[in-house]
Amino acid sequence: xxxxxxxxxxxxxxxxxxxxxxxxxxxxxxxxxxLAVMRVSPVTTLRAIGTSYVNVFRNTxxxxxxxxxxxxxxxxxxxxxxxxxxxxxxxxxxxxxxxYHAAFICEAVRxxxxxxxxxxxxxxxxxxxxxxxxxxxxxxxxxxxxxxAPVGSTIIALIKNSTVAxxxxxxxxxxxxxxxxxxxxxxxxxxxIFAVGFVILTLPLGMAFTAMSRRLAVRx
Amino acid sequence: MSAxxxxxxxxxxxxxxxxILTGVGLLIAVGIAYVVLRKLGDAGQLAAEKWKPFVTxxxxxxxxxxxxxxxxxxxxxxxxxxxxxxxxxxxxxxxDNRGIRWVSGVVVEFFRAVPVLIMMYFAFNLYAxxxxxxxxxxxxxxxxxGLTLYNGSVLAELVRSGVHGLPxxxxxxxxxxxxxQGQTLRSILLPQALRAMLPALIGQCVVVLxxxxxxxxITYAELLSWSKTLGSAYANTIPAYMAAAVLxxxxxxxxxxxARKVEARLGRRGVRPTxxxxxxxxxxxxxxxxxxxxxxxxxx
Numbered sequence: 001x002x003x004x005x006x007x008x009x010x011x012x013x014x015x016x017x018x019x020x021x022x023x024x025x026x027x028x029x030x031x032x033x034x035l036a037v038m039r040v041s042p043v044t045t046l047r048a049i050g051t052s053y054v055n056v057f058r059n060t061x062x063x064x065x066x067x068x069x070x071x072x073x074x075x076x077x078x079x080x081x082x083x084x085x086x087x088x089x090x091x092x093x094x095x096x097x098x099x100y101h102a103a104f105i106c107e108a109v110r111x112x113x114x115x116x117x118x119x120x121x122x123x124x125x126x127x128x129x130x131x132x133x134x135x136x137x138x139x140x141x142x143x144x145x146x147x148x149a150p151v152g153s154t155i156i157a158l159i160k161n162s163t164v165a166x167x168x169x170x171x172x173x174x175x176x177x178x179x180x181x182x183x184x185x186x187x188x189x190x191x192x193i194f195a196v197g198f199v200i201l202t203l204p205l206g207m208a209f210t211a212m213s214r215r216l217a218v219r220x
Numbered sequence: 221m222s223a224x225x226x227x228x229x230x231x232x233x234x235x236x237x238x239x240i241l242t243g244v245g246l247l248i249a250v251g252i253a254y255v256v257l258r259k260l261g262d263a264g265q266l267a268a269e270k271w272k273p274f275v276t277x278x279x280x281x282x283x284x285x286x287x288x289x290x291x292x293x294x295x296x297x298x299x300x301x302x303x304x305x306x307x308x309x310x311x312x313x314x315x316d317n318r319g320i321r322w323v324s325g326v327v328v329e330f331f332r333a334v335p336v337l338i339m340m341y342f343a344f345n346l347y348a349x350x351x352x353x354x355x356x357x358x359x360x361x362x363x364x365x366g367l368t369l370y371n372g373s374v375l376a377e378l379v380r381s382g383v384h385g386l387p388x389x390x391x392x393x394x395x396x397x398x399x400x401q402g403q404t405l406r407s408i409l410l411p412q413a414l415r416a417m418l419p420a421l422i423g424q425c426v427v428v429l430x431x432x433x434x435x436x437x438i439t440y441a442e443l444l445s446w447s448k449t450l451g452s453a454y455a456n457t458i459p460a461y462m463a464a465a466v467l468x469x470x471x472x473x474x475x476x477x478x479a480r481k482v483e484a485r486l487g488r489r490g491v492r493p494t495x496x497x498x499x500x501x502x503x504x505x506x507x508x509x510x511x512x513x514x515x516x517x518x519x520x
Binding site: 067164 | 226230259335346426431444457461469472473
Protein backbone atom coordinates (compact mmCIF):
# COMPACT_ATOMS: atom_id res chain seq x y z
CA UNK A 1 0.00 0.00 0.00
CA UNK A 2 2.87 2.36 0.87
CA UNK A 3 4.43 1.56 -2.50
CA UNK A 4 1.28 2.56 -4.30
CA UNK A 5 1.16 5.88 -2.48
CA UNK A 6 4.78 6.66 -3.34
CA UNK A 7 4.80 5.27 -6.89
CA UNK A 8 1.68 7.02 -8.14
CA UNK A 9 0.91 10.73 -8.02
CA UNK A 10 -2.55 10.37 -6.50
CA UNK A 11 -2.69 13.95 -5.27
CA UNK A 12 -1.76 15.13 -8.76
CA UNK A 13 -4.63 13.09 -10.18
CA UNK A 14 -7.07 14.65 -7.75
CA UNK A 15 -5.65 18.09 -8.63
CA UNK A 16 -6.60 17.30 -12.24
CA UNK A 17 -10.11 16.38 -11.08
CA UNK A 18 -10.33 19.69 -9.21
CA UNK A 19 -9.13 21.65 -12.26
CA UNK A 20 -11.71 19.90 -14.48
CA UNK A 21 -14.46 20.54 -11.92
CA UNK A 22 -13.69 24.21 -11.31
CA UNK A 23 -13.34 25.14 -14.99
CA UNK A 24 -16.36 23.01 -15.91
CA UNK A 25 -18.43 24.65 -13.18
CA UNK A 26 -17.53 28.16 -14.35
CA UNK A 27 -18.44 27.28 -17.94
CA UNK A 28 -21.67 25.54 -16.94
CA UNK A 29 -22.76 28.45 -14.72
CA UNK A 30 -22.18 31.05 -17.44
CA UNK A 31 -23.80 29.05 -20.24
CA UNK A 32 -26.60 27.77 -17.99
CA UNK A 33 -27.53 31.26 -16.83
CA UNK A 34 -27.68 32.53 -20.41
CA LEU A 35 -29.92 29.58 -21.31
CA ALA A 36 -32.15 30.20 -18.30
CA VAL A 37 -32.59 33.85 -19.32
CA MET A 38 -33.54 32.65 -22.80
CA ARG A 39 -36.02 30.14 -21.39
CA VAL A 40 -37.88 32.68 -19.24
CA SER A 41 -37.84 35.44 -21.87
CA PRO A 42 -41.08 36.40 -23.62
CA VAL A 43 -39.48 35.85 -27.05
CA THR A 44 -40.66 32.64 -28.70
CA THR A 45 -37.58 31.73 -30.73
CA LEU A 46 -35.18 32.31 -27.82
CA ARG A 47 -37.39 30.13 -25.62
CA ALA A 48 -37.45 27.42 -28.29
CA ILE A 49 -33.64 27.45 -28.60
CA GLY A 50 -33.28 27.15 -24.82
CA THR A 51 -35.82 24.34 -24.57
CA SER A 52 -34.29 22.31 -27.40
CA TYR A 53 -30.82 22.70 -25.90
CA VAL A 54 -31.98 21.44 -22.51
CA ASN A 55 -33.94 18.52 -23.98
CA VAL A 56 -31.08 17.38 -26.19
CA PHE A 57 -28.22 17.61 -23.70
CA ARG A 58 -30.14 16.40 -20.66
CA ASN A 59 -31.09 13.18 -22.42
CA THR A 60 -27.75 12.39 -24.08
CA UNK A 61 -25.20 10.40 -22.07
CA UNK A 62 -22.16 12.45 -21.00
CA UNK A 63 -19.94 9.55 -22.08
CA UNK A 64 -21.25 9.84 -25.63
CA UNK A 65 -20.48 13.58 -25.73
CA UNK A 66 -16.97 12.97 -24.35
CA UNK A 67 -16.16 10.24 -26.87
CA UNK A 68 -17.66 12.22 -29.75
CA UNK A 69 -15.62 15.30 -28.83
CA UNK A 70 -12.36 13.45 -29.46
CA UNK A 71 -13.17 10.78 -32.04
CA UNK A 72 -15.63 13.03 -33.89
CA UNK A 73 -14.77 16.67 -33.34
CA UNK A 74 -10.97 16.39 -33.14
CA UNK A 75 -10.23 13.52 -35.52
CA UNK A 76 -12.93 13.84 -38.16
CA UNK A 77 -13.73 17.57 -38.10
CA UNK A 78 -10.19 18.59 -37.24
CA UNK A 79 -11.30 20.91 -34.45
CA UNK A 80 -8.19 20.48 -32.34
CA UNK A 81 -7.91 22.92 -29.45
CA UNK A 82 -4.18 22.50 -28.93
CA UNK A 83 -1.22 20.93 -30.71
CA UNK A 84 -0.45 19.04 -27.55
CA UNK A 85 -2.58 15.88 -27.40
CA UNK A 86 -3.09 15.94 -23.60
CA UNK A 87 -4.00 19.65 -23.59
CA UNK A 88 -6.48 19.10 -26.40
CA UNK A 89 -8.19 16.28 -24.49
CA UNK A 90 -8.29 18.36 -21.30
CA UNK A 91 -9.84 21.38 -23.06
CA UNK A 92 -12.47 19.27 -24.77
CA UNK A 93 -13.29 17.57 -21.47
CA UNK A 94 -13.87 20.98 -19.85
CA UNK A 95 -16.06 22.11 -22.75
CA UNK A 96 -18.12 18.90 -22.71
CA UNK A 97 -18.59 19.09 -18.93
CA UNK A 98 -19.74 22.72 -19.28
CA UNK A 99 -22.07 22.06 -22.19
CA TYR A 100 -23.68 19.00 -20.57
CA HIS A 101 -24.18 20.51 -17.11
CA ALA A 102 -25.34 23.88 -18.48
CA ALA A 103 -28.63 22.14 -19.29
CA PHE A 104 -29.03 21.17 -15.62
CA ILE A 105 -27.88 24.60 -14.33
CA CYS A 106 -30.45 26.19 -16.65
CA GLU A 107 -33.23 24.10 -15.12
CA ALA A 108 -31.96 24.82 -11.60
CA VAL A 109 -31.94 28.58 -12.18
CA ARG A 110 -35.33 28.44 -13.84
CA UNK A 111 -36.76 26.52 -10.88
CA UNK A 112 -35.48 29.41 -8.74
CA UNK A 113 -37.59 31.83 -10.75
CA UNK A 114 -40.56 29.52 -10.34
CA UNK A 115 -40.34 29.75 -6.54
CA UNK A 116 -41.20 33.47 -6.70
CA UNK A 117 -44.96 33.96 -6.38
CA UNK A 118 -46.62 36.11 -9.06
CA UNK A 119 -47.91 38.38 -6.28
CA UNK A 120 -44.36 39.59 -5.65
CA UNK A 121 -44.02 40.97 -9.18
CA UNK A 122 -47.51 42.42 -9.07
CA UNK A 123 -46.83 44.09 -5.73
CA UNK A 124 -43.55 45.50 -7.05
CA UNK A 125 -45.27 46.97 -10.08
CA UNK A 126 -48.21 48.34 -8.13
CA UNK A 127 -45.90 50.43 -5.91
CA UNK A 128 -44.50 51.93 -9.09
CA UNK A 129 -41.23 50.08 -9.64
CA UNK A 130 -40.06 49.85 -13.24
CA UNK A 131 -39.26 46.52 -14.89
CA UNK A 132 -35.55 46.88 -14.11
CA UNK A 133 -36.19 47.89 -10.52
CA UNK A 134 -38.63 45.06 -9.82
CA UNK A 135 -36.24 42.59 -11.45
CA UNK A 136 -33.14 43.64 -9.48
CA UNK A 137 -34.80 44.60 -6.18
CA UNK A 138 -37.62 42.06 -5.84
CA UNK A 139 -37.50 39.10 -8.21
CA UNK A 140 -33.80 38.25 -8.59
CA UNK A 141 -32.89 38.26 -4.87
CA UNK A 142 -35.63 35.72 -4.20
CA UNK A 143 -34.96 33.68 -7.34
CA UNK A 144 -31.23 33.38 -6.59
CA UNK A 145 -31.93 32.18 -3.05
CA UNK A 146 -34.44 29.65 -4.36
CA UNK A 147 -31.96 28.20 -6.84
CA UNK A 148 -29.02 27.69 -4.45
CA ALA A 149 -29.98 24.11 -3.52
CA PRO A 150 -30.54 22.76 -7.06
CA VAL A 151 -27.48 24.57 -8.43
CA GLY A 152 -25.44 23.07 -5.58
CA SER A 153 -26.69 19.59 -6.46
CA THR A 154 -25.69 20.13 -10.08
CA ILE A 155 -22.18 21.28 -9.14
CA ILE A 156 -21.70 18.19 -6.96
CA ALA A 157 -22.90 16.01 -9.84
CA LEU A 158 -20.39 17.78 -12.08
CA ILE A 159 -17.52 16.96 -9.72
CA LYS A 160 -18.51 13.28 -9.77
CA ASN A 161 -19.10 13.35 -13.52
CA SER A 162 -15.64 14.80 -14.18
CA THR A 163 -14.49 11.16 -13.81
CA VAL A 164 -16.02 10.49 -17.23
CA ALA A 165 -13.12 12.48 -18.71
CA UNK A 166 -10.93 9.46 -17.92
CA UNK A 167 -12.73 7.62 -20.73
CA UNK A 168 -11.02 9.87 -23.29
CA UNK A 169 -7.65 9.70 -21.55
CA UNK A 170 -7.52 12.65 -19.15
CA UNK A 171 -5.30 11.53 -16.26
CA UNK A 172 -7.72 12.50 -13.49
CA UNK A 173 -8.49 10.58 -10.30
CA UNK A 174 -10.63 7.96 -12.07
CA UNK A 175 -8.02 7.40 -14.79
CA UNK A 176 -5.34 7.04 -12.15
CA UNK A 177 -7.45 4.54 -10.24
CA UNK A 178 -8.08 2.49 -13.37
CA UNK A 179 -4.31 2.32 -13.96
CA UNK A 180 -3.50 1.37 -10.37
CA UNK A 181 -6.12 -1.38 -10.02
CA UNK A 182 -4.89 -2.86 -13.27
CA UNK A 183 -1.23 -2.98 -12.26
CA UNK A 184 -1.26 -3.54 -8.52
CA UNK A 185 -2.81 -5.89 -6.01
CA UNK A 186 -4.80 -4.71 -3.01
CA UNK A 187 -7.60 -3.35 -5.15
CA UNK A 188 -9.99 -2.74 -2.30
CA UNK A 189 -7.68 -0.38 -0.44
CA UNK A 190 -7.08 1.58 -3.64
CA UNK A 191 -10.82 1.87 -4.24
CA UNK A 192 -11.32 3.12 -0.67
CA ILE A 193 -8.63 5.80 -1.07
CA PHE A 194 -10.25 7.18 -4.22
CA ALA A 195 -13.80 6.82 -2.92
CA VAL A 196 -12.89 8.70 0.26
CA GLY A 197 -11.17 11.32 -1.90
CA PHE A 198 -14.45 11.99 -3.68
CA VAL A 199 -16.39 11.97 -0.42
CA ILE A 200 -13.97 14.65 0.84
CA LEU A 201 -14.50 16.70 -2.33
CA THR A 202 -18.29 16.48 -2.37
CA LEU A 203 -19.55 16.04 1.21
CA PRO A 204 -18.43 19.39 2.71
CA LEU A 205 -19.63 21.17 -0.42
CA GLY A 206 -23.02 19.49 -0.14
CA MET A 207 -23.27 20.44 3.53
CA ALA A 208 -22.26 24.02 2.73
CA PHE A 209 -24.92 24.32 0.03
CA THR A 210 -27.56 22.79 2.30
CA ALA A 211 -26.68 25.18 5.13
CA MET A 212 -26.62 28.15 2.77
CA SER A 213 -29.95 27.34 1.16
CA ARG A 214 -31.54 26.90 4.62
CA ARG A 215 -30.09 30.14 5.96
CA LEU A 216 -31.01 32.15 2.90
CA ALA A 217 -34.38 30.49 2.38
CA VAL A 218 -37.11 33.04 1.71
CA ARG A 219 -39.73 32.75 4.42
CA UNK A 220 -43.19 32.51 2.94
CA MET B 221 -45.09 29.66 -18.84
CA SER B 222 -42.86 30.91 -16.07
CA ALA B 223 -42.49 34.28 -17.77
CA UNK B 224 -45.66 35.49 -16.06
CA UNK B 225 -43.73 36.36 -12.90
CA UNK B 226 -41.49 38.70 -14.79
CA UNK B 227 -43.46 40.24 -17.57
CA UNK B 228 -46.63 42.23 -18.04
CA UNK B 229 -48.81 41.80 -21.07
CA UNK B 230 -46.74 43.59 -23.72
CA UNK B 231 -47.77 46.98 -25.11
CA UNK B 232 -47.11 48.13 -28.69
CA UNK B 233 -43.48 49.08 -28.07
CA UNK B 234 -42.72 45.84 -26.20
CA UNK B 235 -44.37 43.83 -28.97
CA UNK B 236 -42.10 45.56 -31.49
CA UNK B 237 -39.08 44.73 -29.34
CA UNK B 238 -40.19 41.10 -29.08
CA UNK B 239 -40.53 40.90 -32.84
CA ILE B 240 -36.98 42.20 -33.27
CA LEU B 241 -35.65 39.75 -30.68
CA THR B 242 -37.55 36.93 -32.38
CA GLY B 243 -35.70 37.82 -35.55
CA VAL B 244 -32.39 37.88 -33.67
CA GLY B 245 -33.15 34.46 -32.17
CA LEU B 246 -34.01 33.11 -35.58
CA LEU B 247 -30.73 34.48 -36.96
CA ILE B 248 -28.77 32.85 -34.14
CA ALA B 249 -30.49 29.49 -34.73
CA VAL B 250 -29.91 29.66 -38.49
CA GLY B 251 -26.33 30.79 -37.90
CA ILE B 252 -25.56 27.84 -35.62
CA ALA B 253 -27.20 25.41 -38.03
CA TYR B 254 -25.18 26.91 -40.91
CA VAL B 255 -21.85 26.63 -39.08
CA VAL B 256 -22.57 23.04 -38.01
CA LEU B 257 -23.67 21.93 -41.48
CA ARG B 258 -20.73 23.74 -43.09
CA LYS B 259 -18.25 22.00 -40.78
CA LEU B 260 -19.87 18.61 -41.41
CA GLY B 261 -20.02 19.27 -45.13
CA ASP B 262 -16.34 20.23 -45.27
CA ALA B 263 -15.42 16.98 -43.56
CA GLY B 264 -17.58 15.07 -46.03
CA GLN B 265 -19.92 13.83 -43.29
CA LEU B 266 -23.07 14.92 -45.12
CA ALA B 267 -22.46 12.75 -48.17
CA ALA B 268 -25.37 10.44 -48.91
CA GLU B 269 -23.36 7.23 -48.53
CA LYS B 270 -22.51 8.19 -44.92
CA TRP B 271 -26.19 8.22 -44.03
CA LYS B 272 -27.46 5.44 -46.26
CA PRO B 273 -26.47 2.62 -43.87
CA PHE B 274 -29.19 3.77 -41.46
CA VAL B 275 -31.91 2.76 -43.91
CA THR B 276 -30.36 -0.64 -44.56
CA UNK B 277 -31.17 -3.75 -42.58
CA UNK B 278 -27.55 -4.63 -41.79
CA UNK B 279 -26.71 -1.49 -39.82
CA UNK B 280 -29.65 -2.17 -37.54
CA UNK B 281 -29.45 -5.93 -37.10
CA UNK B 282 -25.66 -6.03 -36.77
CA UNK B 283 -24.90 -2.86 -34.81
CA UNK B 284 -27.71 -0.69 -33.49
CA UNK B 285 -30.14 -3.33 -32.23
CA UNK B 286 -27.43 -5.28 -30.36
CA UNK B 287 -26.37 -1.90 -28.91
CA UNK B 288 -29.88 -1.02 -27.78
CA UNK B 289 -30.23 -4.52 -26.35
CA UNK B 290 -26.99 -4.15 -24.39
CA UNK B 291 -28.08 -0.80 -22.98
CA UNK B 292 -31.60 -1.92 -22.13
CA UNK B 293 -30.38 -5.19 -20.59
CA UNK B 294 -27.97 -3.41 -18.24
CA UNK B 295 -30.56 -0.75 -17.39
CA UNK B 296 -33.39 -3.17 -16.64
CA UNK B 297 -31.31 -5.49 -14.43
CA UNK B 298 -29.89 -2.47 -12.60
CA UNK B 299 -33.20 -0.76 -11.96
CA UNK B 300 -34.76 -3.96 -10.59
CA UNK B 301 -31.81 -4.61 -8.28
CA UNK B 302 -31.67 -0.92 -7.33
CA UNK B 303 -35.34 -1.01 -6.34
CA UNK B 304 -34.63 -3.96 -4.03
CA UNK B 305 -31.49 -2.29 -2.63
CA UNK B 306 -33.38 0.97 -2.18
CA UNK B 307 -36.28 -0.65 -0.36
CA UNK B 308 -34.00 -2.60 1.99
CA UNK B 309 -31.78 0.34 2.91
CA UNK B 310 -34.65 2.83 2.88
CA UNK B 311 -36.40 0.65 5.47
CA UNK B 312 -33.08 0.32 7.27
CA UNK B 313 -32.89 4.10 7.62
CA UNK B 314 -36.38 4.11 9.10
CA UNK B 315 -35.66 1.29 11.55
CA ASP B 316 -36.10 1.64 15.33
CA ASN B 317 -32.73 0.05 15.88
CA ARG B 318 -30.10 2.78 16.06
CA GLY B 319 -27.35 0.45 14.75
CA ILE B 320 -29.30 -0.55 11.62
CA ARG B 321 -30.24 3.07 11.02
CA TRP B 322 -26.63 4.19 11.30
CA VAL B 323 -25.21 1.46 9.05
CA SER B 324 -27.87 2.06 6.39
CA GLY B 325 -27.20 5.79 6.57
CA VAL B 326 -23.46 5.35 6.03
CA VAL B 327 -23.97 2.90 3.15
CA VAL B 328 -26.47 5.16 1.39
CA GLU B 329 -24.47 8.38 1.82
CA PHE B 330 -21.24 6.68 0.76
CA PHE B 331 -22.55 5.21 -2.48
CA ARG B 332 -24.30 8.45 -3.34
CA ALA B 333 -21.06 10.41 -3.01
CA VAL B 334 -18.78 8.06 -4.99
CA PRO B 335 -18.75 8.45 -8.79
CA VAL B 336 -20.39 5.54 -10.63
CA LEU B 337 -17.45 5.15 -12.99
CA ILE B 338 -15.04 4.54 -10.09
CA MET B 339 -17.33 1.82 -8.76
CA MET B 340 -17.43 0.25 -12.22
CA TYR B 341 -13.62 0.28 -12.62
CA PHE B 342 -13.30 -1.31 -9.19
CA ALA B 343 -16.00 -3.95 -9.70
CA PHE B 344 -14.68 -4.84 -13.16
CA ASN B 345 -11.20 -5.39 -11.80
CA LEU B 346 -12.45 -7.31 -8.78
CA TYR B 347 -14.57 -9.68 -10.88
CA ALA B 348 -11.87 -10.19 -13.50
CA UNK B 349 -9.15 -11.00 -10.96
CA UNK B 350 -11.16 -13.42 -8.88
CA UNK B 351 -12.98 -15.06 -11.81
CA UNK B 352 -16.30 -14.31 -10.14
CA UNK B 353 -18.26 -14.60 -13.38
CA UNK B 354 -17.62 -16.04 -16.81
CA UNK B 355 -15.14 -13.79 -18.63
CA UNK B 356 -17.70 -12.41 -21.09
CA UNK B 357 -20.10 -11.57 -18.27
CA UNK B 358 -17.65 -9.43 -16.29
CA UNK B 359 -18.31 -6.09 -18.02
CA UNK B 360 -22.09 -6.46 -17.71
CA UNK B 361 -21.87 -7.41 -14.05
CA UNK B 362 -19.53 -4.49 -13.31
CA UNK B 363 -21.92 -2.04 -15.00
CA UNK B 364 -24.86 -3.51 -13.09
CA UNK B 365 -22.92 -3.31 -9.81
CA GLY B 366 -22.07 0.37 -10.24
CA LEU B 367 -25.54 1.37 -11.37
CA THR B 368 -27.27 -0.67 -8.64
CA LEU B 369 -25.20 0.73 -5.76
CA TYR B 370 -25.60 4.36 -6.84
CA ASN B 371 -29.22 4.32 -7.95
CA GLY B 372 -30.22 2.00 -5.12
CA SER B 373 -28.91 4.60 -2.68
CA VAL B 374 -30.84 7.34 -4.45
CA LEU B 375 -33.99 5.21 -4.28
CA ALA B 376 -33.37 4.51 -0.58
CA GLU B 377 -33.52 8.24 0.02
CA LEU B 378 -36.72 8.37 -2.01
CA VAL B 379 -38.29 5.63 0.11
CA ARG B 380 -37.33 7.51 3.24
CA SER B 381 -38.69 10.84 2.04
CA GLY B 382 -41.80 9.05 0.74
CA VAL B 383 -42.54 7.55 4.16
CA HIS B 384 -41.81 10.86 5.89
CA GLY B 385 -44.21 12.55 3.48
CA LEU B 386 -47.16 10.42 4.60
CA PRO B 387 -49.61 11.91 7.11
CA UNK B 388 -48.61 11.10 10.71
CA UNK B 389 -52.07 9.63 11.29
CA UNK B 390 -51.24 6.63 9.09
CA UNK B 391 -48.50 5.45 11.42
CA UNK B 392 -50.46 6.29 14.55
CA UNK B 393 -53.49 4.37 13.28
CA UNK B 394 -51.33 1.34 12.57
CA UNK B 395 -49.79 1.40 16.03
CA UNK B 396 -53.13 1.99 17.75
CA UNK B 397 -54.72 -1.14 16.26
CA UNK B 398 -51.90 -3.15 17.79
CA UNK B 399 -49.42 -3.58 14.92
CA UNK B 400 -45.74 -3.44 15.81
CA GLN B 401 -43.49 -0.71 14.41
CA GLY B 402 -42.16 -3.12 11.77
CA GLN B 403 -45.62 -4.31 10.77
CA THR B 404 -46.85 -0.73 10.47
CA LEU B 405 -43.89 0.12 8.25
CA ARG B 406 -44.26 -2.93 6.02
CA SER B 407 -48.02 -3.19 5.63
CA ILE B 408 -49.20 0.42 5.95
CA LEU B 409 -46.49 2.99 5.28
CA LEU B 410 -44.33 1.30 2.65
CA PRO B 411 -47.11 0.36 0.17
CA GLN B 412 -48.36 3.94 0.15
CA ALA B 413 -44.86 5.40 -0.11
CA LEU B 414 -43.89 3.07 -2.96
CA ARG B 415 -47.00 3.96 -4.92
CA ALA B 416 -46.39 7.66 -4.42
CA MET B 417 -42.78 7.36 -5.57
CA LEU B 418 -43.59 5.42 -8.73
CA PRO B 419 -43.11 8.45 -11.03
CA ALA B 420 -39.77 9.22 -9.39
CA LEU B 421 -38.75 5.59 -9.84
CA ILE B 422 -39.51 5.76 -13.55
CA GLY B 423 -37.65 9.08 -13.71
CA GLN B 424 -34.65 7.35 -12.16
CA CYS B 425 -34.75 4.92 -15.10
CA VAL B 426 -33.67 7.85 -17.30
CA VAL B 427 -30.56 8.27 -15.16
CA VAL B 428 -29.86 4.53 -15.25
CA LEU B 429 -30.29 4.36 -19.02
CA UNK B 430 -27.92 7.27 -19.58
CA UNK B 431 -25.39 6.00 -17.07
CA UNK B 432 -25.25 2.59 -18.69
CA UNK B 433 -23.17 4.35 -21.36
CA UNK B 434 -20.40 4.55 -18.73
CA UNK B 435 -19.96 0.84 -19.49
CA UNK B 436 -18.05 2.04 -22.56
CA UNK B 437 -15.15 2.74 -20.19
CA ILE B 438 -14.94 -0.91 -19.14
CA THR B 439 -15.54 -2.48 -22.57
CA TYR B 440 -19.20 -3.28 -22.03
CA ALA B 441 -20.92 -3.59 -25.43
CA GLU B 442 -23.76 -1.08 -25.18
CA LEU B 443 -25.21 1.39 -27.67
CA LEU B 444 -22.25 3.80 -27.55
CA SER B 445 -19.68 1.05 -28.14
CA TRP B 446 -21.72 -0.45 -30.95
CA SER B 447 -22.21 2.91 -32.65
CA LYS B 448 -18.44 3.45 -32.50
CA THR B 449 -18.00 0.07 -34.23
CA LEU B 450 -20.63 1.04 -36.75
CA GLY B 451 -18.79 4.31 -37.37
CA SER B 452 -15.61 2.39 -38.20
CA ALA B 453 -17.39 -0.19 -40.34
CA TYR B 454 -19.12 2.34 -42.60
CA ALA B 455 -16.53 5.14 -42.15
CA ASN B 456 -19.28 7.43 -40.90
CA THR B 457 -18.15 8.27 -37.33
CA ILE B 458 -20.18 11.43 -36.86
CA PRO B 459 -23.47 10.16 -38.30
CA ALA B 460 -23.07 7.05 -36.11
CA TYR B 461 -22.71 9.11 -32.92
CA MET B 462 -25.64 11.29 -33.95
CA ALA B 463 -27.77 8.20 -34.47
CA ALA B 464 -26.79 6.89 -31.04
CA ALA B 465 -27.63 10.25 -29.43
CA VAL B 466 -31.02 10.34 -31.15
CA LEU B 467 -31.77 6.78 -29.98
CA UNK B 468 -30.82 7.66 -26.40
CA UNK B 469 -32.94 10.81 -26.50
CA UNK B 470 -35.96 8.93 -27.89
CA UNK B 471 -35.71 6.21 -25.23
CA UNK B 472 -35.45 8.83 -22.49
CA UNK B 473 -38.36 10.83 -23.88
CA UNK B 474 -40.47 7.68 -23.83
CA UNK B 475 -39.56 7.06 -20.16
CA UNK B 476 -40.25 10.68 -19.18
CA UNK B 477 -43.60 10.50 -20.96
CA UNK B 478 -44.58 7.34 -19.04
CA ALA B 479 -43.48 8.98 -15.77
CA ARG B 480 -45.69 12.02 -16.46
CA LYS B 481 -48.67 9.79 -17.30
CA VAL B 482 -48.25 7.79 -14.09
CA GLU B 483 -47.88 10.98 -12.09
CA ALA B 484 -51.06 12.43 -13.58
CA ARG B 485 -52.90 9.19 -12.91
CA LEU B 486 -51.79 9.07 -9.29
CA GLY B 487 -52.70 12.73 -8.95
CA ARG B 488 -56.27 11.98 -10.10
CA ARG B 489 -56.53 9.22 -7.49
CA GLY B 490 -55.40 11.61 -4.81
CA VAL B 491 -52.03 10.02 -4.13
CA ARG B 492 -49.51 12.76 -3.56
CA PRO B 493 -46.24 12.03 -5.35
CA THR B 494 -43.15 12.35 -3.17
CA UNK B 495 -41.65 15.82 -3.20
CA UNK B 496 -38.69 14.58 -5.14
CA UNK B 497 -40.80 13.16 -7.95
CA UNK B 498 -40.84 16.35 -9.98
CA UNK B 499 -37.10 16.83 -10.04
CA UNK B 500 -36.30 13.20 -10.69
CA UNK B 501 -38.56 13.11 -13.70
CA UNK B 502 -36.43 15.85 -15.18
CA UNK B 503 -33.70 13.26 -15.19
CA UNK B 504 -31.48 15.79 -13.57
CA UNK B 505 -29.78 14.50 -10.58
CA UNK B 506 -26.98 15.52 -8.47
CA UNK B 507 -27.36 15.04 -4.83
CA UNK B 508 -24.55 13.91 -2.67
CA UNK B 509 -24.19 14.69 0.95
CA UNK B 510 -27.70 15.31 2.13
CA UNK B 511 -28.74 17.95 -0.31
CA UNK B 512 -32.26 19.15 0.07
CA UNK B 513 -32.84 19.34 -3.64
CA UNK B 514 -33.99 15.79 -3.99
CA UNK B 515 -32.21 12.82 -5.35
CA UNK B 516 -31.96 13.59 -8.99
CA UNK B 517 -28.43 13.64 -10.44
CA UNK B 518 -26.78 14.38 -13.70
CA UNK B 519 -24.63 11.32 -13.81
CA UNK B 520 -23.45 10.64 -17.14
